[in-house]
Amino acid sequence: MYTLELAKPDEVELCNQIIDEGRQFQREQGFIQWTKEYPNIDIIRKDVAADIGYVLIADGIIAGYMCIDFSGEPAYADIEGKWRSEQRYAVVHRMAFGGKFRGIGLVDTDFSLIEKLCLDNDISYIRADTDFPNKRMQHILSKNGFTQCGVTSFQGSGKLAYDKLLL
Numbered sequence: 001m002y003t004l005e006l007a008k009p010d011e012v013e014l015c016n017q018i019i020d021e022g023r024q025f026q027r028e029q030g031f032i033q034w035t036k037e038y039p040n041i042d043i044i045r046k047d048v049a050a051d052i053g054y055v056l057i058a059d060g061i062i063a064g065y066m067c068i069d070f071s072g073e074p075a076y077a078d079i080e081g082k083w084r085s086e087q088r089y090a091v092v093h094r095m096a097f098g099g100k101f102r103g104i105g106l107v108d109t110d111f112s113l114i115e116k117l118c119l120d121n122d123i124s125y126i127r128a129d130t131d132f133p134n135k136r137m138q139h140i141l142s143k144n145g146f147t148q149c150g151v152t153s154f155q156g157s158g159k160l161a162y163d164k165l166l167l
Contacts, residue, residue: 004113007053015065016041022096031133038155039094056110066095081150089125090118111144124166129159
């Protein structure tokens with residue numbers, strides 16, 4: 001059984017550990033997208049306090065962490081390319097899974113749950129971004145129905161911009 005739930009303040013340390021594992025996994029793949037400065041535990045605390053930090057629960061265990069922000073992303077206003085819609089959207093940032101939960105297809109389950117959450121909140125459009133060397137995330141986004149729309153700048157560097165229309 002899988003659920004997507006708001007992260008609780010007492011889960012911040014575990015969420016940060018999952019992000020750290022994701023950071024290490026990126027390095028093992030030969031690139032650095034996440035640094036010690038971003039994302040960090042203070043960002044996760046702010047996510048949780050703002051009710052935009054979510055955990056993926058797999059059989060009662062926290063398996064992943066991500067930010068799902070229904071207020072959008074100001075950095076996405078500037079894009080080399082074109083978003084497919086200008087409607088209200090959710091943005092997915094900082095998605096990571098604990099090491100023992102990688103490679104078992106949870107990301108597809110997670111995106112299905114994210115889409116349901118969006119639709120339950122009357123949002124039918126999602127945007128996301130990833131670094132150029134992050135081929136794994138590019139594949140995941142494409143596999144889950146996202147379309148590459150161009151390049152945007154986030155956290156001081158160019159990112160591949162993706163979106164998905166849910167309806």
